Amino acid sequence: MSTPSTPHTPDNQNDTRQSQHTPTDAPRSIAIIGAGLAGTGAALALARAGYRVDLYSDRTRDALRDEVPATGTAILFGASRTADAQIIDDLYADNPAAHFAASAAGLANPDNPSGVDSFPARYTYEAQSVDARLRADDRLAAFLDLTGDTAGDATGSAFHVTRVTPPDLDRIAADHDLTLVATGKGGLADAFTTDHERTPYPGPQRRVLTVTATGLPSDHLFSGRAEVPGVNNALLSLHEEGEVFVGPYLHKDGLDAWVILAWARPGTATEQAFSEATDAESSLRILQDLHRRVLPDVADDLDQLRPIEADPHSWLAGAVTPRVRRPVGYTDGGSLVAALGDTAIAVDPIAGQGAQLGDFQVAALVEGLTAAETSGQPWDADLLTDLFEAHWDNHGAAGVAVTSLFLGDPLYAEVAGAFFGSAGADPAYATALFSLFSEPAPALTLRTAEDVAGLVASFSQKVTA
Ligand SMILES: Cc1cc2nc3c(=O)[nH]c(=O)nc-3n(C[C@H](O)[C@H](O)[C@H](O)COP(=O)(O)OP(=O)(O)OC[C@H]3O[C@@H](n4cnc5c(N)ncnc54)[C@H](O)[C@@H]3O)c2cc1C
Incomplete structure (x- = not known):
């Protein structure tokens, strides 16, 4: 366990008023900036807990769902589904296309006639693989149902479409009992300083290319790979220049789709190829070519996939700079703000931890805030730091560590x-x-x-x- 982070507390901080609340007051007000998975999840769960929530988004609901790529694949690999169920009912449980329970691990081996050594694994859990845009939209819809409409309801909860600037944040934080920043890896994340002790690498370890495509049924059994019959199978393959995951995926428009998620080590031909992706079609072609070159046993299967024409945003390219941030920060005016989701902990997606950590953090935060309210404990920097430390001990440190393991860290x-x-x-x-x-x-x-x-x-x- 690492040393707890010490929050920066400027002289002019004004969070003392947060201890003045009494149970007879109107519901406490919470501002949440960012309507990704973490922001929408927190908004819904906190509004359901009876708080007045202002959720701020730089995009409209329609734009969040239809005009941007998913910020990630956001597969929930088992244990985190319990935390997710604390935030929102499982709306996808009955959809077989949204689940898989086995993976064939593959290790590229040119000496093997098939080109790959393959090892089947039956999970001890069921992974749920749903487009993050659909998950966030369902959270937002449930939040809007609670508020009546975007103009607010009796408790005053509301959805505001505006890009929040640092001066806005200052004003918002001064006007609310608690302000949570869930703007992902960028946005207002700079309100929080980096915790260098907990941040595993100074920069990205892989270039990432991902695309969602259709053309294979979700119960497809890949030729040449060891398979587990009776459940949907995914593939995780390691080759000299990187890694590839291929798995069933419920696309936001309800399509029975597949996601290909691939990583390239720096300085490799694979990295060069990834940098040439310009749209969903070229991304899919690059990933099909990659399989033909280094994972030939499943190349014919991958060639059956085709881009989703109705969704030009079904691809994503880039690299994740890992960063663990201090859990609390202060606006220029001295108001307290707390980090949530990727703003708090951002990791390379290779071990699928980011959205899972966000779910765990949101579920524990809601419990922690309501428990503090009941016991009369103020919502101050100490409480928010303690809640983050518990999240770090219970999930965060392990999420960061397993990411290093799958990145092939020498450790x-x-x-x-x-x-x-x-x-x-x-x-x-x-x-x-x-x-x-x-x-x-x-x-x-x-x-x-x-x-x-x-x-x-x-x-x-x-x-x-
Ligand atoms: C390729 C890839 C694959 C992944 N696969 C998995 C996986 O399988 N499993 C898993 O658990 N995790 C996975 N992740 C991680 C996961 O996707 C993220 O952890 C998660 O989506 C982060 O959600 P968030 O709400 O914290 O941030 P975001 O999704 O980034 O949301 C932030 C929101 O804030 C908005 N915003 C930004 N600035 C402002 C502003 N100033 N004002 C108002 N709004 C603002 C943004 O537009 C956005 O809507 C993956 C990530 C990647 C990149």
């Missing part, structure tokens, strides 16, 4: 060798590896082949594949 060299060295002989190895997407805590202590064997032993009983 985990023996661990990676142990997983892949034994996965062919014992399916529990691949299952244990995939369990880390859902429950990453073991990544905090896994260092040796012996550690891996210990983790795998706990899965041997559960593996049915």
Whole structure:
């Protein structure tokens, strides 16, 4: 466990008024900046908890859903679905196209006639794979239902479409009992200083290219890969120049789709190819070519995919700069603000942690704020820091660690060798590896082949594949 972060507290801070609230007052007011998954989730859950919520978005509801790419794939890999269910009812539970429960791990191997060593893993959980734009839109719709309409209701909750500037933030934070900044990796995130001790790398470790496409049914069994029948299968493949995930995905328009999510190591031909993506069609072609070149066993399958014509935003290219920020900051005028979602913890998507961490953080924040209200504890910097520290201890540190493991950090060299060295002989190895997407805590202590064997032993009983 790392040393708790110490918030910067300027002399002119004005959060003392936050301790003056009494239970007989009108509902406390909360401002949330940013209507991504974290912002919409917090708005809905806090409004449901009885608070007056002002949700600020730089885009209209329609634009958020239809005029931008998803900020990420946002697969919920198991344990985080419980936190998600604390925020909003599971609206996708009955949709088989939105779930998968097995992955064939593949290790490119030119000496293998198929070009790949393949290891099937049956999960001990069910991953839910739903377009982040649909998830956020459903949260926003439920929030708007509570408010009556965008103009506000009896408690005064409302959705405001405006790009919040730092002076706006100053004013908003001064006018609300609590202000949460959920503007993702950019936006107003600079209101919070970087926690360098917890930030694992100074810059991006991979270039990322992703596209959503149709053409294969969600229960497709890939040729040439070890498969687990009876559940939807995904693929996670490692090759010399990077990694690729291919999995079923419920597109925002209800299409039974697939997402291809690929990472390129710096300085490789794959990275160069990714930089040439200009739209969904070229992204898909680049990723199909990549499979033809380094993962040929599934190249014919991937060639059946085609772009989603109705959604020109179904692709995304770039690189994530990892950053863990101090949980609280102050506006120029000295008002307290707290970081939420990617604004608080941004990680490379290779281990699928970002949206999951956001869900855990929102669920715990709502519980923490209501408990503090009941006990008369002020909503001040100490409380918000304590809540973030608990989130860091329960989920954040592990999410960051498992991301480093999947990025091939030298710290985990023996661990990676142990997983892949034994996965062919014992399916529990691949299952244990995939369990880390859902429950990453073991990544905090896994260092040796012996550690891996210990983790795998706990899965041997559960593996049915
Ligand atoms: C390629 C990729 C794949 C991923 N896959 C997964 C995965 O499988 N599982 C997983 O758990 N996570 C995954 N993630 C991470 C996940 O997508 C993010 O953690 C999550 O979407 C972040 O949500 P957020 O609400 O914190 O931020 P965002 O989604 O970035 O939302 C921020 C919102 O704030 C708005 N905004 C910005 N500035 C302002 C302003 N000044 N005023 C008003 N509004 C503003 C933005 O327009 C945006 O709507 C992936 C990420 C990437 C890049």
